[in-house]
Amino acid sequence: MNYTVQQIAEITNAEVIGDKNLVVKNIAYDSRIIYSIKNAAFIAINTHKNSGEKFIEAAIDRGINIIISEHQYPQFENITWIIVKNSVGFLQQLAKYHFENSHLRSIGITGSNGKTILKEWLYQCLWNEFPTVKSPKSFNSQIGLPLSLLQINNSHQLGIFEVGISQPNEMEKLENIFHPQIGLLTHIGTAHAANFSSEEELIDEKIKLFKDSEVIIYNGDHSLVDQKIKKLYADKKLISYGFKETNNVFIKKNIKDENIIVEYFGEEISFPAHQRDESTLTNATALIAVLKVLQIENKKIVEKINLLKAVEMRLEAIEGIKGNIVINDSFNLDLDSLKTALQFLKEYNKPKKSLVLTDIVGVNTNSQELYEEVSELVNEQNFDSVYLIGDEISKFSELFKSKTYTFIDTKELIESKHLSEIENQIILLKGARKFEIEKLKDVLELRKHDTVLEINLNAILHNINYHKSLLKPQTKMMAMVKANAYGLGSYEIAEFLQHHHIDYLGVAFADEGVELRKKGITTPIIVMNPEQHSYQTIIEYNLEPEIYSFRVLELFYEAVQKSGYDKKYPIHIKLETGMHRLGFKDFELDQLSETLSQKNLTIQSIFSHLSSSDMPEEKEFTLRQMEVFEKNSSYLIEKLGYAPLRHILNSSGITSYTDHQYDMVRIGIGMLGESPDIEIQKQLQSVVSFKTVISQISMVENGESVGYSRRFKPDHLTKIATIPVGYADGIPRLIGNQVGSLGVNKVLVPIVGNICMDMMMINVENVPNVKEGDMVTVFNAKPSLKEFAGYCKTITYEVLTSISPRVKRIYIKD
Numbered sequence: 001m002n003y004t005v006q007q008i009a010e011i012t013n014a015e016v017i018g019d020k021n022l023v024v025k026n027i028a029y030d031s032r033i034i035y036s037i038k039n040a041a042f043i044a045i046n047t048h049k050n051s052g053e054k055f056i057e058a059a060i061d062r063g064i065n066i067i068i069s070e071h072q073y074p075q076f077e078n079i080t081w082i083i084v085k086n087s088v089g090f091l092q093q094l095a096k097y098h099f100e101n102s103h104l105r106s107i108g109i110t111g112s113n114g115k116t117i118l119k120e121w122l123y124q125c126l127w128n129e130f131p132t133v134k135s136p137k138s139f140n141s142q143i144g145l146p147l148s149l150l151q152i153n154n155s156h157q158l159g160i161f162e163v164g165i166s167q168p169n170e171m172e173k174l175e176n177i178f179h180p181q182i183g184l185l186t187h188i189g190t191a192h193a194a195n196f197s198s199e200e201e202l203i204d205e206k207i208k209l210f211k212d213s214e215v216i217i218y219n220g221d222h223s224l225v226d227q228k229i230k231k232l233y234a235d236k237k238l239i240s241y242g243f244k245e246t247n248n249v250f251i252k253k254n255i256k257d258e259n260i261i262v263e264y265f266g267e268e269i270s271f272p273a274h275q276r277d278e279s280t281l282t283n284a285t286a287l288i289a290v291l292k293v294l295q296i297e298n299k300k301i302v303e304k305i306n307l308l309k310a311v312e313m314r315l316e317a318i319e320g321i322k323g324n325i326v327i328n329d330s331f332n333l334d335l336d337s338l339k340t341a342l343q344f345l346k347e348y349n350k351p352k353k354s355l356v357l358t359d360i361v362g363v364n365t366n367s368q369e370l371y372e373e374v375s376e377l378v379n380e381q382n383f384d385s386v387y388l389i390g391d392e393i394s395k396f397s398e399l400f401k402s403k404t405y406t407f408i409d410t411k412e413l414i415e416s417k418h419l420s421e422i423e424n425q426i427i428l429l430k431g432a433r434k435f436e437i438e439k440l441k442d443v444l445e446l447r448k449h450d451t452v453l454e455i456n457l458n459a460i461l462h463n464i465n466y467h468k469s470l471l472k473p474q475t476k477m478m479a480m481v482k483a484n485a486y487g488l489g490s491y492e493i494a495e496f497l498q499h500h501h502i503d504y505l506g507v508a509f510a511d512e513g514v515e516l517r518k519k520g521i522t523t524p525i526i527v528m529n530p531e532q533h534s535y536q537t538i539i540e541y542n543l544e545p546e547i548y549s550f551r552v553l554e555l556f557y558e559a560v561q562k563s564g565y566d567k568k569y570p571i572h573i574k575l576e577t578g579m580h581r582l583g584f585k586d587f588e589l590d591q592l593s594e595t596l597s598q599k600n601l602t603i604q605s606i607f608s609h610l611s612s613s614d615m616p617e618e619k620e621f622t623l624r625q626m627e628v629f630e631k632n633s634s635y636l637i638e639k640l641g642y643a644p645l646r647h648i649l650n651s652s653g654i655t656s657y658t659d660h661q662y663d664m665v666r667i668g669i670g671m672l673g674e675s676p677d678i679e680i681q682k683q684l685q686s687v688v689s690f691k692t693v694i695s696q697i698s699m700v701e702n703g704e705s706v707g708y709s710r711r712f713k714p715d716h717l718t719k720i721a722t723i724p725v726g727y728a729d730g731i732p733r734l735i736g737n738q739v740g741s742l743g744v745n746k747v748l749v750p751i752v753g754n755i756c757m758d759m760m761m762i763n764v765e766n767v768p769n770v771k772e773g774d775m776v777t778v779f780n781a782k783p784s785l786k787e788f789a790g791y792c793k794t795i796t797y798e799v800l801t802s803i804s805p806r807v808k809r810i811y812i813k814d
Contacts, residue, residue: 001024001026001027001098001150001151001153002025002153003023003024004020004022004024005019005020005021005022005023005024005080005082006020008024008094009082011097012084012090012094012097013085014068014090015082015083016081016082017072017080017081017083018080019080020080022039022080024040024066025038026041027040027041027042027043027147027150028040028041028042028043028064029042029043029052029143029147030055031055031058032058032347032499033346033347034059034062034064034346035339035343035346035377035380035381036339036342036376036380037063037064038376038380041064041066041067041068041082042056042060042066042067042068043068043069043091044056044067044068044070044087045087045091045143046070046086046087046088048473049468049473050473052069053069053070053071056069056076057076060076060079065078065080066080067079067081068081068082068084068087069083069087070085070086070087071083088143091143091146092142092146092173092176094150095146095150096146096149096176096177096178098149098150099149099177102152102154102156102159104133104156104158105130105157105159105181106159106160106178106180106181107122107158107159107160107161107183108161108163108178108179108182108183108209108213109160109161109162109163109186110140110162110165110171110186111187111206111219112187113187113279114186114279114282114283114286115138115140115163115186116138118283118287119134119135119160119161119162121287122134122160122287124304124307124308125287125301125305125308126158126291128361129294129296130157131156131157132156132157132159133151133156133158133160133336134148134159134160134336135148135162136151137458138164139162140161140162140163140164141164141166142173144162145161145162145163145164145174145177148162149161149177149178158294161180165206166195167195168196168201169205171205171206171208171209172208174209175211175212179213181213181214182213182214182217182290182293183209183210183213183216183217185206185210185217185219185229186219186283186286187219188206188219188225203224204228207228207233210229210236213233214236214237215236215237215293216229216233216237216238216239217239217289217290218238218240218241219241219242219282219286220240220241220244220246220247221242221243221247222242239289241282241285241286241289242282243281243282247285248265248289249262249264249286249289250263250285251281251285252268259273260273260284262284262285262288264288264289264292269301269302270302272306284305287305288305291304316328316810316811316812316813317492318444318445318446318808318810319445319808320427320446321444322422322423322424323423324423324425324426324444325350325425325427326427326429326444327341327344327345327426327427327428329341329344329428329429330429330430330431330436330438330440330441333360333361333432334360335360335374335377337430338357338374338377338430342377342428345428347499348426348495349495352425353381353384353428354383354384354385354426354427354428355381355383355385355386355387355402355427356389356413356428356429356430356431356437357374357378357386357387357388357393357431358388358389358390358393358430358432358435358437359390360374360393361432367395367396368396371392371393371396372399374393375399375400378400378402379400379401379402382402383402384402384403384425385404385405385422386400386402386404386405387405387407387413388400388404389407389408389410389412389413389437390409390435391408393406394406394407409435410435410436410437414439414440419440419443419444420443427444446808450692450724451690451693451807452691452808452809452810453487453488453688453690453691453803453807453808453809454688454691454810455489455687455811455812456686456687456812457493457496457811457812458812459673459685459686459687460493460496460497460672460687462684463670463671463672463673463685463687464479464497464500464667466684467665467667467671470654470655471654471658471661472661475661475664475665476503476504476645476663476665477502477667478503478505478506478665478667479494479497479502479504479506479668479671480505480506480666480667480668481494481506481512482506482508482509482512483801484512486669486800487800487801487802487803488672488687488688488800488809489809489811490512490515490516491519491521492809494516494521494523495519495520495521496811497523498522502523503524504523504524504525504526504664505521505523505524505525506526506528507525507527508527508528509527509534510530510531510534510537510538510541510543511537512527513527513538513541517541517542524544524570525543525544526545527544527545527546529546530545530546530552530556535555535556536563538556538559539559539563539565540563545571545572546571546572546574546582547571547572547573547574548573548574548582548584549582550588550591550592550595553592553596556571557601560600560601568602569601570601570602570603570604571601571602571603571604572605572606572607573592573603573607573644574607574609575607575629575632575633576608577609577625577626577632578611578621578624579608579609579611581609583608586631586635589632589635589636589639590639592636593636593639593640597640603640605663605664606633606644606646607648608625608628608633608648610625610649610657611625613650613652613656614656614676622653622657623657625648626657629648633646646662646663647662647663647664647666648662649662649666651666651667651669651670651671651675652677654667654670655670655675655680669796672687672688672796672800673685673686673687673688673785674785674786686781686784686785688779688800689777689779689780690780690807691775691776691777691778692723692775692778693723693773693775693776694723694744694764694771694772694773695721695722695772696721696722696772697720697721697722697771697772698719699717699719699720700717700718700719701717702714702715702716702717705753706720706753706761707736707756709754711737711753711754712737712753712761718763719764719765719770720752720761720762720763721761721762721763721764721770721776722759722760723759723760723762724758724759725758725759725778725807726757726758726759726760727755727756727757728757728758728804728806729758729803729804730799730802730804732792732802734793735751735755735791736751736752736754736755736760737751737752737753737754739791740788741783741791742762742776742777743776743777743781743783744762744764744767744770744774744775744776745767745774745775746782748782748783749762749763749766750763779799
């Protein structure tokens with residue numbers, strides 16, 4: 001983008017109040033992640049669920065002086081306003097103009113699954129062939145797609161954009177904004193299928209995107225897709241891909257075990273494939289089809305496939321030495337990905353931060369202009385230290401205002417020992433692949449075990465938003481982060497949730513809340529089980545206790561008086577409704593209201609717990625609990641003379657008893673992607689992945705034994721793999737001896753022999769091409785967390801909270 005305010009107003013029929021000659025090169029949509037204020041405008045996006053106008057002040061406080069909004073707020077002085085009729089419509093209109101006046105070749109990707117993977121694969125293969133722009137993250141919606149298109153600049157020759165829909169009649173709007181020359185349709189699955197009357201309606205909606213495409217590449221294994229595209233778009237160049245030999249691009253039977261053979265219109269392309277699951281190989285055929293259309297020669301295609309990074313192109317946050325957090329984004333480097341990484345940094349509260357940055361390679365542009373723009377971006381972030389790697393970027397070190405160091409290569413930086421001096425900072429590693437700065441991660445990370453627990457933060461946000469979609473816009477949400485956020489890391493999860501405006505956090509004990517406060521969490525925190533000795537600590541750290549008995553009420557109020565607290569202290573009243581654990585009973589309500597009226601306390605909420613909301617057979621009991629809650633909470637509110645928040649629904653309650661949402665709901669296991677309802681489960685995303693690697697593979701003869709007590713003795717020559725995870729990591733011994741299974745290369749394999757403290761053995765005789773160093777999935781997709789809990793004869797909560805602290809946690813953002 002490079003428009004004046006006046007030009008933007010003319011393009012979109014908007015009104016300008018202020019300086020019409022100001023230049024806009026970037027539109028910020030989230031006041032929390034504004035990474036640059038130079039030539040930036042903030043758009044206050046209004047939707048039926050939220051108004052971005054309440055964040056205008058925050059954007060202005062960050063230095064923004066151009067605001068795009070449906071209303072002007074005169075109290076803000078020296079601001080230029082672009083007043084629009086509809087903020088989303090404005091964004092779409094501007095993006096349409098911007099796209100149609102660019103001169104780039106475009107690829108539009110839609111489908112149910114695989115859009116982001118194929119977009120990232122294509123970008124990895126094409127960024128050094130053509131100056132390429134792509135959708136950031138999974139920006140593909142009515143708002144996300146326009147924001148993606150506005151990234152196009154005059155130097156770009158190719159654009160790769162995702163297009164996503166979740167409701168009927170959405171694609172027509174998106175196709176009006178963006179009409180790709182090359183259309184790519186990925187797998188059609190169950191994502192958002194519930195919003196359509198049939199699979200046929202879903203397909204019809206998706207393929208509207210290709211109305212003006214010259215080439216359509218689609219999965220021909222799906223017979224209905226094949227039939228519809230051939231009928232509707234017979235006049236276009238059609239390329240089908242998949243496993244069936246009737247496709248134009250298909251996978252032939254392997255001629256050699258180590259290679260995959262793909263046939264493209266009679267040509268054979270052979271390449272090694274470490275992952276051979278159906279979805280990966282299908283995506284590979286789609287990738288080849290696009291590369292061939294762009295006239296990439298076969299030899300180069302194979303080279304590019306061999307260089308593909310594991311598809312999860314993600315920013316990962318790792319606990320580092322000396323209190324640091326390491327943000328690893330060490331695959332590629334261009335201006336767009338640098339901006340994305342700088343946005344990600346805004347989600348962390350640590351006041352100090354350092355940057356490792358390499359040469360930007362493969363970009364045909366003037367070096368002086370490029371690094372001037374890079375330095376401007378970096379300087380706005382106020383890094384404590386900047387470490388530049390590479391001959392080219394080092395020439396421009398004087399442009400960087402932070403304390404700056406230069407190095408020829410990564411090895412020189414490691415040997416300098418500078419990194420060992422960094423304490424209590426965020427360290428961003430951002431570099432081009434050739435510099436191998438992922439080696440710095442090995443130097444900086446605290447735990448270096450091969451066994452890791454990966455937590456996908458964006459999946460948590462997806463799951464929260466799904467549950468929110470079932471609620472009224474005004475209903476608040478409390479997220480439970482007790483027990484170290486179910487073993488995932490309470491601070492990391494709490495900080496992410498705070499960034500995304502969760503209303504309340506819930507912990508079990510005061511110590512958990514104190515730890516969050518010390519690390520900068522300011523969101524209201526409820527302590528669900530306040531112990532007597534912790535009352536002073538609760539008050540000191542501004543925590544809000546659950547009050548469930550007169551004894552607790554009196555003791556806590558006594559502590560409030562002793563502390564000298566001179567305002568009404570916030571508390572939460574727990575009612576007993578049938579679980580018989582904690583809470584005030586109906587015959588105590590008169591005394592409770594009278595007692596509360598005499599104390600300098602304010603009731604923030606009245607709540608209760610459902611014991612069986614996840615059990616359909618106990619629906620009658622659950623409804624009776626809610627009847628008791630309605631009756632008793634209403635009575636108490638009448639006696640109090642004011643209306644605190646009310647809440648009773650937990651995760652399964654949100655999905656099964658939505659009509660009883662009251663003022664707030666509590667989400668726990670639901671945000672981690674687990675639901676007892678099969679249909680709801682399909683809408684959620686898996687959050688947690690427990691992984692390790694094969695340490696050694698041994699051939700065990702008939703009659704020999706494996707492990708302690710010789711509990712496994714094969715009856716034939718068997719391939720046994722040892723992996724470095726055991727009961728000290730949270731794996732119960734009871735699932736050894738072929739009770740439980742783990743995943744290796746998408747194959748479920750049984751655990752054999754007794755599980756040791758730090759190791760276990762698995763039978764991998766049925767896994768093709770298995771080798772030492774291969775990844776092993778303890779749980780994620782195969783087996784799932786729920787399946788793993790089944791092996792353990794327990795629930796998912798216990799599995800997660802049992803994972804040892806010595807297992808390294810890695811936090812992923814797509």
